[in-house]
Amino acid sequence: MSYAAYSEDQRMVAQGVRAFVEKELMPHEDLIEKADKVPEDLFRELKKKAIDAGYYALNMPEELGGGGLGQRLRAVAEIELGRTTRALNIICNRPAPILKACTGDQIETYLKPVIRGERWECFGLTEPGAGSDARQIATRAVRDGDDYIINGEKIFITMAMVADFIILFAVTGVDETPKGPQKRITCFLVDKCLPGVSVSPLELVGNRGFKSCSIALEDVRVPAANIIGEEGGGFAIAKSWIFSGRVMLSANMVGLAERAMGIAAQYANTRRAFGKTIGQFQGTSFKLADMAMEIEATRLLVLNGAARMEDGLITQREASIVNLYGSEMAGRVTDNALQMLGGMGVSKEWPIERMWRDVRVERIWEGTSEIHRDIISKDVLREFPA
Structure with a gap:
């Protein structure tokens, strides 16, 4: 866990959300994994707890009943929400930013009920x-x-x-x-x-x-x-959702990868082989070093991307860089964590195999890795014409 790059406000948000995730959400992971669903009564219970705790619709305007968090604060909240499964963290609904473009009767019929948890x-x-x-x-x-x-x-x-x-x-x-x-x-x-x-x-x-x-x-x-918005203006107003989705996906990956690294490090400190803990072997310890480096690099990319969004300056290239690096980082971290646990890594008694399986799709939705590389490379080529 690293709060060194955070402001005091960011640190307070991160600590509060982490406490909520660990107390209210994570205890239900095994149940949902086995059932492949969130029971309706549990969904309602957790949604109410999220609303009461102030972690529901935290990205929506405060004057409409939302949490009022800007992109900088939301990013650190998303990092902590990423520590648990998507089936659980989505119960703390962060409505699509595009809904903020609602006007007239749309506000009362769609936007406000979503913020209140009614729709x-x-x-x-x-x-x-x-x-x-x-x-x-x-x-x-x-x-x-x-x-x-x-x-x-x-x-x-x-x-x-x-x-x-x-x-x-x-x-x-x-x-x-x-x-x-x-x-x-x-x-x-x-x-x-x-x-x-x-x-x-x-x-x-x-x-x-x-x-x-x-x-x-x-x-x-x-x-x-x-x-x-206007007829024919769908893509213009979708940009806020697309860029936000890409940066916040990567934020979730920081939380997930950090948790995977912690599990792997604890195992490396207790599992013994050939007279010493496996963490004392360079083949294991260097994996942990790479995990820590990549997680912290992603965190900084996310914080910068969030700041650029909040200031209205983020570009398509920047959003793609954050998404691409974060999604691929999570794949590498969970794969190395699973490898460090050996046979226990693929056992359903441990959460690592689930995390390893869950992150595979992160390189596909919100734009595939190939699409992001195409966006980035085309922008670089335009920057340095022949």
């Missing part, structure tokens, strides 16, 4: 044929009087089974641009209870209890008043 949202962007290249989405929304008729499919949508509504992106037309035809993408608030919406859970590797789903939409009628 839940999910983010519907990814499709079977459009993942990292989101401009390839095919879901269509056709104007019909004061409504739009939406048809399409979304996939890998987190927590759609418990959501009350979908923040959904659809194509509402095509614009001619100097670069050729470009899809006009619009963001809608779609109530899940509407006729034509169906949700199915997906069976995926890792993150048990943290459900990803597919969503089918067949002739779903949605009022034009449910557009967030």
Whole structure:
């Protein structure tokens, strides 16, 4: 645990969130791992505890009932929330920042109820044929009087089974641009209870209890008043969510990796072989040194990325660097931790095998490692033209 890089406010937030995670969330990890779900009564109980403790909607404006944390403070909270499973830490819901763009009746119908814990949202962007290249989405929304008729499919949508509504992106037309035809993408608030919406859970590797789903939409009628922002302005307002998601994913990875390192170090200090603890062997001790170095480097990247977001200065390249390094760091740390534990590392009696399995997807969602490298390299090449 390293608070050396934190301000006094950051240190207080980190210590408070860590205490909540260790007392209220971590004790339920084994139950959820075995059941592959969070029981409804437990979900409600933990949500109430998070609300009472002030760790619910902590990224939402204070004047609307949220925690009011800026990006700098949220980042250290996310590090501590990352110490437990996603199925548990998501109960302390941090609503999609894009909801802050709600206006008029949308505020009372969607934004405020989400902040109060009365409603839940999910983010519907990814499709079977459009993942990292989101401009390839095919879901269509056709104007019909004061409504739009939406048809399409979304996939890998987190927590759609418990959501009350979908923040959904659809194509509402095509614009001619100097670069050729470009899809006009619009963001809608779609109530899940509407006729034509169906949700199915997906069976995926890792993150048990943290459900990803597919969503089918067949002739779903949605009022034009449910557009967030302007028609065709979906990507413009999505940037806040995309950049925030990438930086905060990496923050979660710092917490997870730090916990994995602690488990491995304690094991290395007690497991004996050939007359001494395995931590005294260079093959083990150097792994711990590399873990500590990479975790601290990621922490600093996260803190800098959060500061850049809060100041409105972060670039796509910077967000990709934070995401790429953090997601790959977590893979290396959990893999080395598992190796250090040997046979116990792959035993379900220890949390390391779960952590190792859970982090694999971190190099895929929020943009694959390959996409982030493409973004970064293209920006470097533009910086140094021939």
